[in-house]
Amino acid sequence: MAVIRDMMPAFELFQPTSVDEALDVLERHDNTWVLAGGLDSMDWFKDRIKRPDVVVELGSVSELTGIRASGDGLEIGAMTSLRDVVANEDVRSRFGLLADAAAQVATPQIRNQGTLGGNLIQDTRCWYYRGGWPCYRAGGNICYAGTPRSMNREHAVTGQSRCVAVNGADTAGALVALGAQMLVRSAGGERVYEAEDFFVGPEIDIERMTVLEPGDLLTHVHIPGDWAGARFYWEKVRDRKSWDWALASVAAAIVESNGTIERARIAINGVAPTPVRLTDVEDLIQGMPANDDTGMAAGELATRGFKPLRHNDYKVPLARNLVRRAVRGDMA
Numbered sequence: 001m002a003v004i005r006d007m008m009p010a011f012e013l014f015q016p017t018s019v020d021e022a023l024d025v026l027e028r029h030d031n032t033w034v035l036a037g038g039l040d041s042m043d044w045f046k047d048r049i050k051r052p053d054v055v056v057e058l059g060s061v062s063e064l065t066g067i068r069a070s071g072d073g074l075e076i077g078a079m080t081s082l083r084d085v086v087a088n089e090d091v092r093s094r095f096g097l098l099a100d101a102a103a104q105v106a107t108p109q110i111r112n113q114g115t116l117g118g119n120l121i122q123d124t125r126c127w128y129y130r131g132g133w134p135c136y137r138a139g140g141n142i143c144y145a146g147t148p149r150s151m152n153r154e155h156a157v158t159g160q161s162r163c164v165a166v167n168g169a170d171t172a173g174a175l176v177a178l179g180a181q182m183l184v185r186s187a188g189g190e191r192v193y194e195a196e197d198f199f200v201g202p203e204i205d206i207e208r209m210t211v212l213e214p215g216d217l218l219t220h221v222h223i224p225g226d227w228a229g230a231r232f233y234w235e236k237v238r239d240r241k242s243w244d245w246a247l248a249s250v251a252a253a254i255v256e257s258n259g260t261i262e263r264a265r266i267a268i269n270g271v272a273p274t275p276v277r278l279t280d281v282e283d284l285i286q287g288m289p290a291n292d293d294t295g296m297a298a299g300e301l302a303t304r305g306f307k308p309l310r311h312n313d314y315k316v317p318l319a320r321n322l323v324r325r326a327v328r329g330d331m332a
């Protein structure tokens, strides 16, 4: 269980100035932890639940920060702050979906300190797990949130597999909808993942939220030009208007022509252990008008087969209506 002493266990701190140096430290040590803005990490350390021996702090690795043109798209360094993502003119004018999603993360203070990479890789907020309960995700043999008496109002309505926790990263759904790629480096070289494949569910690995393994660094996010200037829709529903993770969110990129939907990419988040790309919905709405009837059909299909827990059945109509509004293109 969490013991909040506001005093972190000791660790050895490395502050490399290049990716190569960081990878070298990660390769030479066991039980390492990569530190970006520290907003997720410090909670774990102070609660004494995660106890790395070696922390690799990336604040001085300048090659991981910044936003630059790349082909017909953009490349964003993993250490770029959420504030800078929101403020960047290219992101705003061409890929406003990401700016809108990043702008609704937490609070201005957290967006100043938090990085795009840290936001994507943040751990789930299931409070049993965050509280140090020895559940499946923590290496134990039970899910405390999945029993009939559990507190599971914020948990998953689909994609559950022993663990019923959700992905809480606002930028994740937007990057899936934009068809982004994640560039990962380790001592063994570089790997590139489509955004939708970067996140892993508990059926693949119950102790991880992404493909990253010890020794891996997310270096950059590449956004291709394919969806630049499309009609974007971002909506996040949360209990409070600020400083709160999504109960559910939708991110959509839609290109219309002659009054019908030519192509679309849509993702929902906050409802499953990973962001969920709605490929069936994308296929269904192709060639249809972007109106409320199409939105209703899309919402129905998006939520077909959802299996709510005892306290979160409200997420089914919530997700259905988010998809409906995204396809229709307005919140009214």
Ligand SMILES: Cc1cc2nc3c(=O)[nH]c(=O)nc-3n(C[C@H](O)[C@H](O)[C@H](O)COP(=O)(O)OP(=O)(O)OC[C@H]3O[C@@H](n4cnc5c(N)ncnc54)[C@H](O)[C@@H]3O)c2cc1C
Pocket (backbone or CB within 6 Å): 033, 034, 035, 036, 037, 038, 039, 040, 041, 042, 078, 079, 104, 105, 106, 107, 110, 113, 114, 115, 116, 117, 118, 119, 120, 121, 122, 123, 168, 169, 170, 171, 212, 216, 217, 218, 219, 243, 244, 245, 246
């Ligand atoms: C009060 C509060 C409210 C919040 N509300 C929201 C919200 O509404 N929406 C939302 O999306 N998020 C929310 N967050 C989460 C917050 O945005 C993230 O915790 C934050 O963005 C993490 O970024 P960071 O740079 O601080 O990462 P860190 O805490 O430093 O790292 C987070 C994780 O990512 C790993 N990591 C970071 N960078 C890399 C890298 N380049 N390569 C490999 N691994 C890496 C770290 O090892 C760690 O596991 C909230 C956080 C707090 C504290």
Ligand code: SF4
Pocket (backbone or CB within 6 Å): 124, 126, 127, 128, 129, 135, 136, 137, 138, 142, 143, 144, 145, 146, 155, 162, 163, 164, 165
């Ligand atoms: S939902 Fe996942 S993280 Fe939460 S208690 Fe169950 S196994 Fe642990």
